[in-house]
Amino acid sequence: MTTPTESEPTTDPAHATELTTVPLRHWGRAVTALVALTALVGVIGSLAKNPNVHWEIVGQYLFADLVFRGLATTLWLTVAAMVLGLVLGTVIAVLRLSKNPVLAGLGSLFVWFFRGTPLLVQIIFWGYAGALYQRIMIGVPFTHITFFSVDTNSVLTPAVAALLALGLNEAAYCSEIVRAGIQSVDIGQSEAAHSLGMPPALTLRRIVLPQAMRVIIPPMGNEVINMLKMTALVSIISAHDLMSNIQDVYAQNYQVIPMLVVAGAWYLALVTLLAGPQSWLERRFGRGTAATGPGVAARLLGGLFRRPDGKESR
Structure with a gap:
């Protein structure tokens, strides 16, 4: 048995050199976060103390019945517009890929x-098609x-006109x-399915x-989030959506800013709720193909959405 010489490295933990770990300091991030937080607090403070906002009116109408009816x-x-747009859009996509x-x-x-004309013009057209x-x-x-005849205005109500305009544009x-x-799907996938005897429609589906x-x-x-916000345009034909009801209120009490704050708060709340399912669907359909980042909730709340093993909860 040979003994280790001085030139040979030793694996004895007692003689191993201790390394001091120094964490990397991100001073730029800290300064940026401090500046952003200060600006945010300043904006919130100025709005909270601004008497022109009339927060008492905001609280009065934030959960009013007319707001919920508009919602x-x-x-x-x-x-409905997204379902119409998705179904019809899929058919049109297949048509455009047809030989x-x-x-x-x-x-x-x-x-x-429909992509070349403004959505507002289409809404007005369908609203006044009569x-x-x-x-x-x-x-x-x-x-x-x-064989069939009916009055146009009895069929194309403001709600139906809004649905047609939003759905066809989408x-x-x-x-x-x-x-x-x-x-984006490799052509070999379709060729392999056809070689197994699958018809084109079944291969596509x-x-x-x-x-x-x-x-x-x-x-x-x-597009779903954008559609939610674009519904505000149907107020031009009085479709009784959220923005239409808000406009009806401030046309009577002349409190434009407080009512716009109510509308903005509800739109922000709905968009925030839609961001969660979108993030979940992205991670689900992206499994096994590419690295997917943390979801919206995990990015906002950090460790609260991590499992005990340190991985992000799905």
Whole structure:
């Protein structure tokens, strides 16, 4: 048995050199956080002490019945318009990817028109469509034979007009998002499915779209949030959404700023609630493909959302 010489390294923990760990100081972060916190406290303090805000009026209307009625209309418009936009947008995306030039041209024409005209113009058009066509009729063209006829204003109520404007406009943007997601899936996936005898429709539904969701979810989540805020535009045709009811109130009491504070608070609350499911969907569909960062709640509350093993809770 040989004994270790002085030139040979020793593995004895008693003779190991102790290393002192010095944490890295991020002074820039501390200074930036201090400046930002000071500015935030200053803004909040100025608003809290500003008598022109009239916080008593804000508290009076923050949970008023008319606000909740407007919120209900805003929420169902958001959900219905997104469902219409997503379903129709998926169909248009498939049409644009079709090898049939007629179908691809129709899809491109739809996107060109509804994405190229302002949403506010579309809302006003649908709201006043009765001025263009007094009655909606179904019959034989170029004859007097009519199978169905109804007054336009009785069908295109402000709520229906708002839904059509929001849904059709959203379909143009959703189609581009879905098309980008479909094109992000490797063509070999479709070829492998076809080699197994799967028809194109089943391949799209079972193979392509589930993989495309990783690309579709983040921008689609932003579209949902954007749609929630864009519903405020339907107040121009008095669709009785949140902003419409707020405008009705400050048109009577002339308290514009307090009522806008009420509207802004509710929009912020709804957007904050929507950010959580979006983050969860992004992490779920992104599993196994790329590193996903912590969710919104985990970023805001830090260690409260970490498991005992140190990993982030999903």
